[in-house]
Amino acid sequence: MAESALSGSHPLDTMLAVSDVIQNERLARLYARVLELDTPTVEELASRSASSQTTVYEDVKHLVEIGVLKRVTDSQPHRYSARRVDMTIQTGEETFQITPTLLVALAQRDSNDNIELYVERHEVSGLATAIEYARAYTKSEMTARIMAREQEIPVLEAETILQELQEILLDVEDEISTEIDIEALDADVDEQIGE
Amino acid sequence: MPEHLFPDVESHLIDTNLFIRFERHETIDLLERAVTEHDIVLLVPQRVYEELTPESYPYDQPPIDDAIESGWVQVLDEVDYSNPVVSATMDMVRHYISAATERPEHTIEQADAEVGGAAATLLEDGLTNSIAIYTNDRAAFRGIERALSQHSYENHVQLVKAFDFADTVENRYQFSR
Numbered sequence: 001m002a003e004s005a006l007s008g009s010h011p012l013d014t015m016l017a018v019s020d021v022i023q024n025e026r027l028a029r030l031y032a033r034v035l036e037l038d039t040p041t042v043e044e045l046a047s048r049s050a051s052s053q054t055t056v057y058e059d060v061k062h063l064v065e066i067g068v069l070k071r072v073t074d075s076q077p078h079r080y081s082a083r084r085v086d087m088t089i090q091t092g093e094e095t096f097q098i099t100p101t102l103l104v105a106l107a108q109r110d111s112n113d114n115i116e117l118y119v120e121r122h123e124v125s126g127l128a129t130a131i132e133y134a135r136a137y138t139k140s141e142m143t144a145r146i147m148a149r150e151q152e153i154p155v156l157e158a159e160t161i162l163q164e165l166q167e168i169l170l171d172v173e174d175e176i177s178t179e180i181d182i183e184a185l186d187a188d189v190d191e192q193i194g195e
Numbered sequence: 196m197p198e199h200l201f202p203d204v205e206s207h208l209i210d211t212n213l214f215i216r217f218e219r220h221e222t223i224d225l226l227e228r229a230v231t232e233h234d235i236v237l238l239v240p241q242r243v244y245e246e247l248t249p250e251s252y253p254y255d256q257p258p259i260d261d262a263i264e265s266g267w268v269q270v271l272d273e274v275d276y277s278n279p280v281v282s283a284t285m286d287m288v289r290h291y292i293s294a295a296t297e298r299p300e301h302t303i304e305q306a307d308a309e310v311g312g313a314a315a316t317l318l319e320d321g322l323t324n325s326i327a328i329y330t331n332d333r334a335a336f337r338g339i340e341r342a343l344s345q346h347s348y349e350n351h352v353q354l355v356k357a358f359d360f361a362d363t364v365e366n367r368y369q370f371s372r
């Protein structure tokens with residue numbers, strides 16, 4: 001079951017579109033570059049890509065057709081923006097979130113050994129779960145030790161992936177903050193220990 | 196960039212996340228230079244050493260043993276759990292981790308608070324009078340700070356934010372190899 005989506009699309013269509021990007025690293029990298037460059041042209045995208053301009057053009061066209069990218073100009077040269085993917089997939093007892101951060105993390109697989117190894121060991125679903133831990137970690141609401149216990153992995157592996165993903169999160173999710181409210185935390189602890 | 200890279204304290208205690216941060220950026224050599232240039236030895240709680248050297252691990256392990264052999268990192272003796280100040284500090288840290296992560300306190304292990312336990316042990320054993328703790332675990336640090344201040348160690352510990360510190364070391368040393 002998939003809920004919430006690219007604005008205006010049927011969740012099933014979104015799911016199919018996004019799974020295309022998840023399975024194709026070249027498309028994931030293209031999506032990540034569009035996010036990074038804000039509203040680039042095909043030429044700008046191609047200048048930063050190992051693929052030919054024709055391939056980039058075809059890929060952009062495909063991503064627009066499936067609704068992951070959006071054309072934002074009326075005349076040539078066209079500019080494209082990335083839609084903010086936000087899906088929740090529920091399978092039995094587990095839920096997974098598909099977010100721009102996941103797609104960007106997947107796009108970095110071939111340049112980041114730690115992410116590549118994590119996906120090899122824990123699949124894309126494991127990476128999606130790690131991103132949720134990393135979002136909490138970035139807000140000082142999670143530690144590698146707790147993640148390690150809950151996911152049954154070594155602390156070293158948990159800390160490493162949390163740090164890698166935090167760097168991506170801070171880049172992709174503008175609204176996330178590393179600030180911690182010490183006073184609120186003190187108050188929570190006071191309540192806990194009955195002071 | 197602050198004038199002083201390291202705070203003016205007697206002891207420098209590091210958490211797992213600090214060493215991993217440098218390892219990920221392949222800048223352990225820069226950390227080594229910064230530490231040795233300042234005649235500092237980084238202290239590592241046993242638990243942190245164990246976390247950095249898991250028995251079965253498919254990836255490269257951080258070069259903590261090389262650092263110990265070279266003398267700029269030192270593993271601490273066991274935490275003195277029987278000392279009441281040490282155990283009170285660790286309990287307080289567990290309260291803070293539990294509150295920050297919204298996990299029930301019984302799921303937070305004593306070992307999760309070992310950096311705090313190590314700091315309290317150093318102070319209680321009279322081995323040091325001032326400690327900088329290098330970590331990005333803000334909640335745990337707050338617990339350490341609060342517990343120690345309740346046991347007449349106010350202002351004896353200070354936080355060095357691990358990632359900010361790492362950025363500073365990298366910026367200062369990367370072009371002066």
